[in-house]
Amino acid sequence: MAPAGGANLPWVEKYRPQALSELVSHRDILSTVQRFISEDRLPHLLLYGPPGTGKTSTILACARQLYREREFGSMVLEVSGNGTGWEGEGMERDTGIGIHSIPFQLNASDDRGIDIVRGPILSFASTRTIFKKGFKLVILDEADAMTQDAQNALRRVIEKFTENTRFCLICNYLSKIIPALQSRCTRFPLRPPDPGADGAAAAARHPGGGSTSMAFGKVTEESVYTCTGHPLKSDIANILDWMLNQDFSTAYRKIMELKTLKGLALQDILTEIHLFVHRVDFPPSIRIQLLIKLADIEYRLAAGTSEKIQLSSLIAAFQVTRDLVVAEA
Numbered sequence: 448m449a450p451a452g453g454a455n456l457p458w459v460e461k462y463r464p465q466a467l468s469e470l471v472s473h474r475d476i477l478s479t480v481q482r483f484i485s486e487d488r489l490p491h492l493l494l495y496g497p498p499g500t501g502k503t504s505t506i507l508a509c510a511r512q513l514y515r516e517r518e519f520g521s522m523v524l525e526v527s528g529n530g531t532g533w534e535g536e537g538m539e540r541d542t543g544i545g546i547h548s549i550p551f552q553l554n555a556s557d558d559r560g561i562d563i564v565r566g567p568i569l570s571f572a573s574t575r576t577i578f579k580k581g582f583k584l585v586i587l588d589e590a591d592a593m594t595q596d597a598q599n600a601l602r603r604v605i606e607k608f609t610e611n612t613r614f615c616l617i618c619n620y621l622s623k624i625i626p627a628l629q630s631r632c633t634r635f636p637l638r639p640p641d642p643g644a645d646g647a648a649a650a651a652r653h654p655g656g657g658s659t660s661m662a663f664g665k666v667t668e669e670s671v672y673t674c675t676g677h678p679l680k681s682d683i684a685n686i687l688d689w690m691l692n693q694d695f696s697t698a699y700r701k702i703m704e705l706k707t708l709k710g711l712a713l714q715d716i717l718t719e720i721h722l723f724v725h726r727v728d729f730p731p732s733i734r735i736q737l738l739i740k741l742a743d744i745e746y747r748l749a750a751g752t753s754e755k756i757q758l759s760s761l762i763a764a765f766q767v768t769r770d771l772v773v774a775e776a
Contacts, residue, residue: 492615493632500637527588561597572612583612590616591623690765740764
């Protein structure tokens with residue numbers, strides 16, 4: 448696949464697929480979308496899944512297949528909201544591929560997207576193309592950040608202008624999209640790529656991993672984890688060893704030293720440890736108890752509690768689990 452831009456671009460942009468045929472994952476989904484396009488009956492789409500799974504790349508590849516390069520500016524509108532927004536609300540943004548792009552700020556003044564729905568989106572969808580055939584395409588990224596009122600306003604726009612415009616909603620959490628919008632779209636879940644052991648696989652697993660090429664001369668698994676701030680597999684192995692084989696005070700001290708030395712976040716450690724719990728052959732009842740404790744710790748971290756206290760809780764959970772396994776054996 449040929450690079451899309453300059454040498455200093457992050458991989459996510461430099462090697463972004465330019466066509467559906469260049470996307471290597473989600474082959475069943477892509478074949479369905481390809482059939483919709485070839486039969487000229489593309490429905491409204493709802494692509495959802497974790498960051499870095501190719502949602503935006505998929506719909507941009509669709510857009511390139513639907514429209515010639517010179518048609519992008521008049522036939523495609525990309526609306527993006529990212530929790531803080533870009534400066535210059537309502538201003539066009541140069542995406543490098545000619546797509547008419549409008550950022551929207553998510554704040555109380557515009558009810559998190561409702562002004563954009565009633566303004567630029569409505570104006571774009573309601574305007575018919577005189578000299579061009581086919582329908583327009585509106586891409587709404589981060590759609591799950593919109594309030595219910597904004598989503599209901601969008602539903603009415605979709606209902607009214609379906610003949611003229613197709614909508615593609617992109618989100619991380621399907622549960623945050625109202626049922627009325629879900630029912631009007633064909634939903635496709637995009638999952639993370641299959642895990643591997645090389646640098647490219649590590650870059651794919653972690654959002655931002657593609658930027659490693661700008662910081663390191665060679666992309667390896669270790670350099671990806673270092674660039675993104677995630678703990679290395681060796682770090683997790685050490686943490687688990689300390690929690691299961693050392694006394695509480697020693698384990699706490701060593702983990703705190705490692706966290707300080709490498710600047711690790713307990714949330715990232717917890718995420719990696721969760722994968723370990725599913726790989727180890729714990730008795731079912733013990734595994735359930737441990738997963739409940741991990742979920743409680745994650746909830747408390749999200750609420751802003753002290754990492755030191757939650758680290759103590761994590762160590763205690765594993766040491767209790769260790770004692771239960773020994774007793775059961």
